[in-house]
Amino acid sequence: MTLEEARGELGVTAEAEPELVRRTYLRMLKTRKPEVDPQGFARLREAYELLKAAHDGTEAPRTSAALEQVAPATVDAPHASGPLSADARLDTFRARFSTLPSDAPTDAPVLIAREAVEALPEAGEARHWLIKALMASNRKEEATQAFRDAFNQGHPEFLLAFAQTFPQRLTEAEINLLGTTAAHPFLWGLAEELGTSDDWDKAGQAALVALAAIKRHPEHPPPKPTWVLAFLLQLHLNGRPREARALQASYSAWLEAEGLLDAFQEQDEAWVWRLVQELAELDDDVSPGVRKLLADAVLNGNLENTREQMRAYRRREPERAAHALEQIRARCPSFQAALGESLVPKGPPPGVTRPSPPKKAPADAKPPAPDTGRSASRYTTYALASVGVLMATMVAVGVMTFGPKSGPGGTEEVTREERVSAAREAARVLCAAIPGTDSKEACTGLTKLVDSVEAEDCPDVSRKYMKVLAVVQEQTARVPANEQDPAARQARMTAARFRLTDELRGLCPQSL
Numbered sequence: 001m002t003l004e005e006a007r008g009e010l011g012v013t014a015e016a017e018p019e020l021v022r023r024t025y026l027r028m029l030k031t032r033k034p035e036v037d038p039q040g041f042a043r044l045r046e047a048y049e050l051l052k053a054a055h056d057g058t059e060a061p062r063t064s065a066a067l068e069q070v071a072p073a074t075v076d077a078p079h080a081s082g083p084l085s086a087d088a089r090l091d092t093f094r095a096r097f098s099t100l101p102s103d104a105p106t107d108a109p110v111l112i113a114r115e116a117v118e119a120l121p122e123a124g125e126a127r128h129w130l131i132k133a134l135m136a137s138n139r140k141e142e143a144t145q146a147f148r149d150a151f152n153q154g155h156p157e158f159l160l161a162f163a164q165t166f167p168q169r170l171t172e173a174e175i176n177l178l179g180t181t182a183a184h185p186f187l188w189g190l191a192e193e194l195g196t197s198d199d200w201d202k203a204g205q206a207a208l209v210a211l212a213a214i215k216r217h218p219e220h221p222p223p224k225p226t227w228v229l230a231f232l233l234q235l236h237l238n239g240r241p242r243e244a245r246a247l248q249a250s251y252s253a254w255l256e257a258e259g260l261l262d263a264f265q266e267q268d269e270a271w272v273w274r275l276v277q278e279l280a281e282l283d284d285d286v287s288p289g290v291r292k293l294l295a296d297a298v299l300n301g302n303l304e305n306t307r308e309q310m311r312a313y314r315r316r317e318p319e320r321a322a323h324a325l326e327q328i329r330a331r332c333p334s335f336q337a338a339l340g341e342s343l344v345p346k347g348p349p350p351g352v353t354r355p356s357p358p359k360k361a362p363a364d365a366k367p368p369a370p371d372t373g374r375s376a377s378r379y380t381t382y383a384l385a386s387v388g389v390l391m392a393t394m395v396a397v398g399v400m401t402f403g404p405k406s407g408p409g410g411t412e413e414v415t416r417e418e419r420v421s422a423a424r425e426a427a428r429v430l431c432a433a434i435p436g437t438d439s440k441e442a443c444t445g446l447t448k449l450v451d452s453v454e455a456e457d458c459p460d461v462s463r464k465y466m467k468v469l470a471v472v473q474e475q476t477a478r479v480p481a482n483e484q485d486p487a488a489r490q491a492r493m494t495a496a497r498f499r500l501t502d503e504l505r506g507l508c509p510q511s512l
Contacts, residue, residue, distance in 0.1 A: 001046055003054055009047035018055050021048065022103065033096070045099050052101070086120055093119075093126070109133040124155050131161075144169055156181055167193045172205060179209030183217045188227075195234060204235055204243025211250050225264060229272045230299065236279045237295040239288045245280045272298065274334060281331035282324075289313060290324040294335055303338060304501070310339060416507065423450050423503035430496035442471045449504070458508035465504065 007014060010024050025048040032040040093116040100108055110133040116126035127150045134143040144166055150158035160182055163170055167190055170178075179187065187210030194203035214222055228251055235244035255261040264270060275298050282291060290313065297306040314321040329336050427450050431443035445468035452461045 001043070001050060003050060006047035006050040009043055010051070012051075018052070021051050021055075022101065025101070026104065026108065029096075033092070048101070086123060089120060090116070090123060090125060093129070097129070106137040110137060110139070121153065124150075124157070127155060127158065135165075140166075160186070163190055168197050168199055168202075170202065172202070175202060175205050175209055178206075179213050182213070183220055184210045184213040184222070185217075185220050187213055188223050191231070195231070195238075198238070200235060200238045200240045201243065203231075204240055204247060207231060207247050208243075208250055211247070211254055214254065226272075229276060232276045233279075233295045233299050236276075237292050237299065239291070241280065241282065241284055241291065244276075248276060248280055278332035278334055282327050286327055287313075287317075287320050287324045290321070290328075294328075294332075297338075307339060419503050419507050420450070420454050423453060423500055423507065426496050426500035426503060430493060430500060433493040433496060442468065445471055446500075453504055453507045461504065461508045 001009075007016075010021060010028065012021055012024055016024075025044065028044055029041075032044050093112060096112050097109060100112075110130070113126065113130035113133045116123070117130050120126050127146065131143050131146045131150075134140075134146060144162075147158050147162035147165070151162065159174065159178060162174075163178055163182075163186075175190075178190070182190075187206055191203045191206035191210060194200070194206055214220075228247075232244050232248055232251075235241070235247070252261070255264050264273070279291065279294060290310070293306050293309050293313075297303055310321075310325075314325075328339070427443075427446040431446055434442055445464065449461065449464045449468050452458075452464055
């Protein structure tokens with residue numbers, strides 16, 4: 001074909017601008033489809049490529065030869081053997097995609113893909129073309145609808161692809177439907193992704209669906225207990241106590257049904273489970289800030305920060321704090337003991353009237369969602385990395401040393417002698433945990449510190465406390481390279497340090 005013949009095929013003059021040639025070509029493509037007029041389509045394509053190459057100063061591709069290989073099948077098939085097969089019809093659409101010019105508008109593939117879906121609704125490949133074309137042109141709303149149309153019209157595999165592409169756009173019904181088709185590892189991953197996106201309502205639902213799907217896929221291992229515990233804590237941290245309770249109850253039932261409950265309760269994570277259960281005992285209308293503080297304390301192991309934040313909260317909002325602390329005292333013994341008597345006293349703060357017992361939130365009431373101001377993605381990797389520290393702090397060294405002692409007649413005050421004795425024991429445990437010869441300076445300082453407390457020299461305690469604490473913290477961070485279980489030693493040292501600090505603070509509250 002010559003240049004003059006090419007211009008005649010397109011009906012343009014020699015002076016026509018390249019953009020006019022391109023628009024003319026695309027307009028004529030709509031009337032010369034390869035499945036209807038393969039020869040006319042081939043001539044049109046060859047003419048456009050020839051004119052484009054002439055303008056660009058390049059050699060025109062040999063379009064006609066390639067299309068002649070497709071043409072006989074598309075022309076002869078209807079006459080020789082009746083209507084085209086689905087595969088042959090897909091081939092014609094593939095040919096149209098392959099012959100689109102490089103400078104074709106972004107909606108050109110979309111138009112071809114829509115024709116393919118309309119002509120072959122049973123072909124999954126055509127729907128893949130449409131979604132791919134829509135995504136390439138950044139038409140996400142239309143792509144979302146194309147996904148939904150696909151799985152609603154008999155292509156269930158597109159629901160999984162939809163969840164992978166747009167997890168945040170899944171509805172509750174679609175998450176439940178995924179639970180009947182997807183393997184539970186994918187569903188746990190979906191819960192994780194939704195949590196990372198701060199969509200904790202759907203994250204909790206996805207986790208429940210994943211737990212229910214474990215029975216269908218026993219070949220896949222369930223998530224580790226630490227993962228589940230961290231996820232539960234994140235639900236509390238992000239103001240979703242109802243979702244946390246539902247998942248906690250389902251997980252407990254699954255452990256019992258599988259005969260794993262006794263083994264689970266013998267593991268270190270059982271103490272964290274106890275703390276999660278206590279969090280679930282709090283009413284939904286308890287201050288989200290308090291719930292967040294308690295969950296964050298378990299996730300990060302920073303008990304001192306939790307205490308300081310709780311003190312600040314009591315000063316800032318005494319009535320709401322009194323309500324929350326009353327529930328902690330009544331329902332969360334481990335947290336009460338860890339926070340200490342000074343934070344969870346026998347009665348409400350001075351000048352604050354004890355509020356009436358709160359009404360239970362309606363079953364369908366949504367809990368308030370606090371502004372957490374933190375990324376939700378931490379829980380998947382190291383959210384429980386320091387939980388052994390808090391676990392040891394709260395439980396391993398004796399949870400009652402952090403608060404009042406219980407007796408047959410109720411709660412009684414800890415005597416000064418008992419506190420001094422507890423402080424000496426904490427100092428001894430801390431000293432024994434410091435590795436090797438590094439312990440000498442720290443142990444001497446610890447002994448003198450407790451001596452000052454026993455002598456009621458509280459002003460001197462403050463000065464010695466800061467000095468000794470700096471030495472202890474330095475030694476706490478230095479664990480021998482040959483240590484078999486460095487995490488356990490770190491937990492013991494940190495727990496003993498917290499215990500000692502709490503006892504000293506109880507003896508000299510004005511100085512520490």
